Amino acid sequence: MTQIPDSPLAARFVASPNHGPRRGLGSVNCLILHYTGMATGAAALDLLVDPASEVSAHYLIWEDGRIDQLVAEDRRAWHAGLGSWKGEHDLNSASIGIEIVNAGHDAGLPPFPDGQIEATIALARDIGSRWTIPLEQVLAHSDVAPLRKRDPGEAFPWDALWRSGVGHWVPPAPPTGAPLFLAQEEGPPVRALQAMLALYGYGAEISGVYDRLTRAVVTAFQRHFRPERIDGEADESTVATLRALIEGLK
Numbered sequence: 001m002t003q004i005p006d007s008p009l010a011a012r013f014v015a016s017p018n019h020g021p022r023r024g025l026g027s028v029n030c031l032i033l034h035y036t037g038m039a040t041g042a043a044a045l046d047l048l049v050d051p052a053s054e055v056s057a058h059y060l061i062w063e064d065g066r067i068d069q070l071v072a073e074d075r076r077a078w079h080a081g082l083g084s085w086k087g088e089h090d091l092n093s094a095s096i097g098i099e100i101v102n103a104g105h106d107a108g109l110p111p112f113p114d115g116q117i118e119a120t121i122a123l124a125r126d127i128g129s130r131w132t133i134p135l136e137q138v139l140a141h142s143d144v145a146p147l148r149k150r151d152p153g154e155a156f157p158w159d160a161l162w163r164s165g166v167g168h169w170v171p172p173a174p175p176t177g178a179p180l181f182l183a184q185e186e187g188p189p190v191r192a193l194q195a196m197l198a199l200y201g202y203g204a205e206i207s208g209v210y211d212r213l214t215r216a217v218v219t220a221f222q223r224h225f226r227p228e229r230i231d232g233e234a235d236e237s238t239v240a241t242l243r244a245l246i247e248g249l250k
């Protein structure tokens, strides 16, 4: 165990070769959370340090709260792939990535142990003290890549993070009501929803059509902000929760 540089937290350093220089301005303004989605943490660690995999993250957090650092924070770790948030597409250059050991959807969404969440909160706060990361840019992988990714999943306790000062969240409106739009429905109300999603940061295209991308973005939004029902349908609760989030932006 060693200290994370400029941090009170300790981590085991397990070097991954899967990183490069940050591109563009190189300034970090996002924190992206993942689950490993593999049967064991050991299998995930093997993958994250294997040069053939070409994937990594800055940190890996085990079920018991132990932290491994795989890539130095000033390097561009390869965790997010292609994505979009507030017009940024090279999320790897703009973010720190944390992989959280959890077998994920394929294993029926096992809960995240308290000690693991406590470590995630401590590390996120610590990273936030070194970089300028707005609360609303503590994101799920699924937020930035809604067509490809569903991690860390709707079992992840975003509310607990928020209560500890990490991330942006509002209590969701109860999931009642029918879908507001049919598949492929077209018109100004769809456009207004897409504009709200894009304003918050999502890579929603303002096409005016309730299409596959819109459904994927709504699904990602629900995983993070309205986990009681994940169906990709824009209902009153989804829209009210989105509106409350936007109103809460400072």
Ligand SMILES: [Zn+2]
Pocket (backbone or CB within 6 Å): 033, 034, 035, 079, 141, 149, 151
């Ligand atoms: Zn991920």
